[in-house]
Amino acid sequence: MNEQIDLKKVINVIRRNVWWLVGIIGFMVLGMFLYLQYIATPVFQKDTQILVNQSEKSVQSNLNSQTIQADLQLVNTYSTIISSPRILNKVQQELGKQYDIQELAEIIQVKNATDSQVIDISVEHPDPKIAARIANATAQTFTEEIPKIMKIDNVTTLSEAQFFGNELPVKPQKALMLVLAAFIGILVAFAFVFIRLLLNRTFTSQAELEELLGLTVLGEVSDFQNMDLFQTVQPRSKHFKSVTERRR
Known part of the structure; x- marks a missing residue:
């Protein structure tokens, strides 16, 4: 009986405050839209790829599974070297010391797929042109420095990052953020209904009065x-x- 009465009270509170609920949800969505439109800084992403080739000795000899496995292990090693201070310091000098090493480490991401000899270098920056420049500088610096570090010259740039002028930002994701704002608005709206229900001390029926007060x-x-x-x-x-x- 209590569950039926409580559910009825909730429905009545929702009906009486329906415009408040719509207003809260609309306010959250509108606030998020204005934030994304006028306050949030768009972030662009540029990618370049590096290919780990077979070394000359491996090409001259017969290829086998051990050689391929060794190259795959080198890919993981190279991914770590790209993010090392030695490479980032060279990239910093190439860019005219506009960014410190910590900033470069935060915006440069190195990824490689499983069982793949391709290394992806991604750079996120508010300016797509600068993002492409940093990505290409990182790939070029790594290609030049890896023979000095590993004594192996088996790395080539597969594709360079390019600037087209009509890039779309990868962050923030406006559609996802608006849906999230609507979801938060719904939660806030129902919290408002719940608080109004707790503060409501009136009786809605004769049966409720008899049951609660005896x-x-x-x-x-x-x-x-x-x-x-x-x-x-x-x-x-x-x-x-x-x-x-x-x-x-």
Whole structure:
């Protein structure tokens, strides 16, 4: 019985505050839209790829599974070397020391697929042209430095990052953020309904009154307007006034 009454009260609160609920959700979505449109900084991503080739000795000899496995292990090693301070320091000098090593480490991401000899270098930056420049500088610097580090010249640039001028940002994802704002708005709206329900101390039915207070309802008083009461009492007051005047 309590569950039915509570559910009924929730529905009644939702009906009475439906415009508040719509307003809260709309406010959250509108606020997120304005933030994405005028405040949030768009971030662009540029990618370049490096291919780990077979070394000259491996090409001259017969290829076998051990040689391929060794190259795959080198890919993991190279991925770590790309993010090392030695490479990033050279990249910093190539860019005219506009960024420190910590900033470069945060915007440069190195990834490689499983069992693949291709290394992906991704750079995220508010300016797509600068992102392409950093990605290409990183790939070029690594290609030049790896023979000095590993004594092996088996790395070539597979594809360079290019700037087209009509790139779309990868962050923030506007559609996802708007959906998230709507979801948060729904949660806030229902929290508002729940608080209103907790603060509501009125009884909605005779059965609820009898059950919660343990009292028996003997009768009900119908609701009436104040004007009806005034019209009912007013003639009596005039009659009383005339009687008092006669007595005087």
